Amino acid sequence: MASMKKLVTPFEVLKAPHNLALVAFWLVAVIGYWYLSTTGQKHLLPSPQSVLRGLGEEYQEGLVPHIFxxxxxxxxxxxxxxLVSLPLAYLSTLPLFMPVIQGISKFRYLPLTGITFYLATSPLISSGRAMQVGVLVIFMxxxxxxxxxxxxxDIPQEEFDHARSLKMSRxxxxxxxIVRGRIDYAIDILRQNLAIxxxxxxxxxxxxxxxxxLGTIIKNADRYANHGRIFAAQLVILLIGILLDYLLSELRYSFPYVNRGSKN
Amino acid sequence: MKHSYKTEGTVLLVENVSVTIGNKTIIENINMEEHNTLRDGHAQGQMIAVVGRSGRGKSTLFKTITGLRKPSTGRILIPSNEINKPIEVQEGTVGFVDQKYTLFRHLTIYNQLKLAARKGGIPDGEIHGRVMDLLNKWGLEKAKDQYPCHCSGGQRQRAAIMSQLLSSGYFLVLDEPFSGLDVGNVEDVKSMLRLVNTSHELSTIIFSTHDIELAVELADKIYVLGFASPSKQVGTVVASFDLKALGLAWQPYSQSHTELAKDIKTAILGS
Known part of the structure; x- marks a missing residue:
């Protein structure tokens, strides 16, 4: 009873096995709900069976090359x-470039459609792939x-003062x-941006x-309103995304001066 | 028993220093003159404390003394290698340790010290020996390959002070080195400061603290920074106490020290 009460107590910290059991419980609950909610005639999500079938078909039709x-x-x-962002960010410490780089940062309010249209009509973009890369590079x-x-x-002034007090040049x-001292932060930002x-x-x-x-797979399935295949492709995208996130997170923690769970 | 001593030559001259940031003057007309203290049979440097209430410009004064901030007026001179030829302080000529004992987060203790030694102009061939010698002397040889995030507070303190000693030589400025430390760490830092202070004739330590008893116990000169008048909120030296002249320097803590601490507190509260 006491341990059940812990589950609904704010800021309560559970033991690792309990956490694992909780994750397993929610996983089963979500899959169970998914299964039950798709047994009727009308349902929001495609049934697990149709998703599995869709996944099998997509695999037969070349899912792996699409993933790559x-x-x-x-x-x-x-x-x-x-290649573009890191030098720009580091150059922001030079007063000459600061206004330009802060201006570039404001471009995040630019709509995707406008950029895509411009790139599509640009004579510098030679292929469809180059346009796709261009759009993502601008956004990222x-x-x-x-x-x-x-x-x-956010770097504390003390770190700059410490370096300057050791007779270091600017x-x-x-x-x-900034460059060496915050490389793990750059990896963490990469991880977050990769999600976008x-x-x-x-x-x-x-x-x-x-x-x-993978986008093409979804678009093709969408034409025939094959929800099982759409959902299957989305699950693949989600799982690969989670894997990439995990790998980049591990890369960050591979630096010996980074403590897990804290931004020291 | 009052210890005999004599003074010779100026080791620090702060002359009419003012600092204005934007439209606000933080400190003005700061004057300090410290002489090399000589004691028979002792290698004895100088230990100077700066005390005062918060917001009176202690940190600004320290950044100016260490060359990290240029004074708006006045100058700060320290001796150069050439006798009778003082130089104006620049970034790095005076070591600076902040209250967080900041170190490079991406370097091991050994590499921090190696870098500091290189910046201090120690020849490449001597760096390893000098660094290992210091590590052994300060009890950090086992932590040499650790990164700051894996070091204890005490190890970080020692590493931060050592790196400044390697790069800057005899002058060391510490901004509130006792802030937030437990009793054990306070004793460690006191021992470290005494070790540095007695390591060379010219060793000059300047520190700030809100613990007046500690300042009286350690320092041989105390400056009180405060506002000259309530209407003019600009920091300046409102009082100074020469513990050498008072016969209280290098003595065990006594009733006389307690009395002096009371006088200093009165001067602080009045400014």
Whole structure:
């Protein structure tokens, strides 16, 4: 009884096995609800059976190459976004570039449709894939720069003073306090931004369907209102997203000076 | 028993220093002059405490003394390697340890000290030996490969002070080094400061604290920073107490120290 009371007590911390049991309980509850709620004639979600069937069909029709196509798109976008955003954020410490970089950060309020339209008509974009990458890079970069600016602004003054008191030049201060000293934060921001990009995947891949990808699978299934296949593709996107999130989180904690569960 | 001593040469000269940030003057007309204290049979540096209520400009004064902030007026001189040729302080000429004992989060203790030694101009061939020597002397050899986040508060304190000693030489400024420490850590820091203070004739430690009894126990000169008048809220030196001249420096804590602490508290409360 006491342990049941703990479950509904604010800020109560449970033991690890209890937490695991709780996760298992909710998983079973959600799947059970899903199964029961799709037994009638009319239902919001496709039934588990139709999703499994849809998944099998998608696998037969080349799900794996589509996954790799999406991962490749995401990888390319991340690479270019990092190449653009990191130097921009570090350059923000130079008064000359600060107004420009703060301006770039404001571009996150620009609608996706406008950017897509512009890129589609741009003579510099040679292929559909390049346009997809371009859209994602723009989106990822503006959020990445915004988050990095916030990380830099939150660095305690004491860290800069410590570096300066050791006779470091301003460039050395930048290197030690911001670049090397906050590389794990940059990975964490990447993790958060990758979630945005991964979420936008369907939209971007449906702009140019010839390039393939998980978005294309959803778009094709949507044409025939095959909800089982749509749901199956979405589950795949969700699971891969969670895996990427986990991998980046592990990468961050692989730095020996980062404590798990705290931003030291 | 009053210890005999003599003074020789100026080790710190703060002359008419004012700092204005934006439209607000934080400190003005700060004057301090410290001489090298000589005691027979003792390698004895100087230990200076700066006390005063919050918001009187102690941290601003410390950042100015360490060259991290340029004074709006006045100058701060310390001796150079050449006799009788003082130099104005610049970033790094005076070591600075803040109350959080800040270190680089991405470097091990050994690498922090190695970097500090390199910046302090110690030849590459001597760096390892000097760093290991200090690590052994300060009891940190077992923690040398640890990152700051895995070190205890005491280990961080020692590492922060050591890195400043390696890079800056004889001058060390500590902003509230006893703030938030437990009884054991306070004793550790006191021992560290005494160790630094007695390591060289020119070792000069300047620290701030809100613990007046501690200031009286450790320092041989105490400056009180406060507002000259209630109508003008700008920090300046409102009183100074030379414990050497009073015969209280380097003595066990006594009733005379308690009396002095009372006088200092009165000066603080009046400013």
């Amino acid at each position: 196509s999406s991962l490749s798109l995401c990888g390319q976008a991340t690479f270019w976004a990092l 970069s503006v959020y990445f720069v915004t988050s990095l600016l916030s990380v830099i602004a 460039w050395e201060v930048l290197w030690h306090v 990009v991964w979420m936008m995947l369907v939209t971007v891949e449906s702009i140019v369907m010839s390039a393939g990808g």
